[in-house]
Amino acid sequence: MDNIEIYTRPGCGYCTHTKRLLKSKGLAFTEYDVYQHPARLNEMRSRTEGRTYPQIFIKSRSIGGFEELLKLEQLKRLPKPATLNS
Numbered sequence: 001m002d003n004i005e006i007y008t009r010p011g012c013g014y015c016t017h018t019k020r021l022l023k024s025k026g027l028a029f030t031e032y033d034v035y036q037h038p039a040r041l042n043e044m045r046s047r048t049e050g051r052t053y054p055q056i057f058i059k060s061r062s063i064g065g066f067e068e069l070l071k072l073e074q075l076k077r078l079p080k081p082a083t084l085n086s
Contacts (some may be wrong), residue, residue, distance in 0.1 A: 003028075003058065003059050004022065004027055004028065004030070004056070004057070004058050004079075005030045005031075005032065005056070005057040005060075006018055006019070006022075006029055006030070006031050006032070006054045006055070006056050006057075007032045007034055007040060007041075007044040007053065007054055007055040007056075008032065008033050008034070008053055008054050008063065009033065009034055009035050009053045010032055010033070010035055012053045012054065013026070013052065014052075014054060014065060014066040014067075015053055015054045015066075016068055017066050018054045018056065018065075018066045019031070021066075021069060021070070021073060022069075025073070025078055025081075026081045027079070027081055028081070032044070034053075034079070047062060048062040050062065050064060050065065052065055053065070054066060055067050056068070058079060059079075066068035
């Protein structure tokens with residue numbers, strides 16, 4: 001399983017920003033579109049109480065949404081691409 005997972009939905013601007021930020025940092029991620037794969041919605045709900053999009057997990061830990069991801073980036077606390085596998 002990948003170390004960064006994001007649950008998204010179509011038309012979500014924050015989802016687009018999240019993917020753009022992760023790509024700009026060279027961080028690979030797995031995207032789960034809950035509209036294309038409705039079973040992923042139940043999975044997301046079992047993993048977090050968050051109900052907005054995106055919902056982001058780093059090393060299986062819920063960090064919240066885009067604003068929380070942005071805060072981690074501003075604090076320089078995002079994982080480095082090489083440290084994800086350790």
